[in-house]
Amino acid sequence: MDIVVKGRKTEVPERFRKHVAEKLKLDKIQKFDGKVISLDVEVSKEPNPRQADRAARVEITLRSRGPVIRAEAAAGDPYAALDLATDKLDTQLRKEHDKRYSRRGNGRLSAAAVGEVVPDAASFNGDGELIPTEPEPSVPTTRIGSLEVQGEGPLVVREKTHVAAPMTLDQALYEMELVGHDFYLFVDSETKEPSVVYRRHAYDYGVIHLRTDPLASDEAGGAGGALGG
Numbered sequence: 630m631d632i633v634v635k636g637r638k639t640e641v642p643e644r645f646r647k648h649v650a651e652k653l654k655l656d657k658i659q660k661f662d663g664k665v666i667s668l669d670v671e672v673s674k675e676p677n678p679r680q681a682d683r684a685a686r687v688e689i690t691l692r693s694r695g696p697v698i699r700a701e702a703a704a705g706d707p708y709a710a711l712d713l714a715t716d717k718l719d720t721q722l723r724k725e726h727d728k729r730y731s732r733r734g735n736g737r738l739s740a741a742a743v744g745e746v747v748p749d750a751a752s753f754n755g756d757g758e759l760i761p762t763e764p765e766p767s768v769p770t771t772r773i774g775s776l777e778v779q780g781e782g783p784l785v786v787r788e789k790t791h792v793a794a795p796m797t798l799d800q801a802l803y804e805m806e807l808v809g810h811d812f813y814l815f816v817d818s819e820t821k822e823p824s825v826v827y828r829r830h831a832y833d834y835g836v837i838h839l840r841t842d843p844l845a846s847d848e849a850g851g852a853g854g855a856l857g858g
Contacts, residue, residue, distance in 0.1 A: 653689070717808075
């Protein structure tokens with residue numbers, strides 16, 4: 630199987646083609662999916678000078694006997710875009726591989742081995758008998774509505790900061806489908822305000838626009854919970 634590299638309205642230098650062959654290791658890909666039929670890499674360029682940090686776009690399409698896997702990314706140059714797209718492809722290949730692996734029921738662990746692999750799992754000895762563990766010190770729990778906060782709080786499960794260029798609504802929907810999430814936070818290129826697109830019932834989509842208003846700080850309520858509409 631060969632890797633097909635093509636450009637859409639742009640020339641693809643031979644140096645980049647060689648870099649693609651070095652970056653996309655076929656033997657590694659075939660470890661996750663041994664029924665790969667074709668692997669295409671398409672490079673395109675964004676002519677808009679305002680999108681300079683996303684001027685180069687690389688799309689990788691992998692076809693096999695299973696579902697088609699696509700990974701796309703944009704960056705300031707095609708080499709950086711290829712790195713991002715390759716990471717996405719690797720993540721999707723691992724997910725598909727794990728799904729197939731779990732459906733076959735392989736890789737089951739013995740009771741004695743579970744504690745070494747699964748964090749906070751119960752431990753068993755070689756005879757399958759439970760090894761008692763020392764109880765952990767109790768942590769005060771405060772109930773806030775339907776949530777329980779342990780310790781001092783506040784309840785922050787995970788925090789991320791992303792740098793993103795403004796994009797249109799259509800671009801935001803495409804990026805949401807690409808990463809496989811039910812919502813996508815972006816900066817609207819027309820309003821320059823933060824917005825969220827999200828998947829509603831069936832195949833409908835919704836969008837929430839946030840408009841900054843200094844006078845709204847004294848009003849109760851907010852945008853939280855609006856995704857349910």
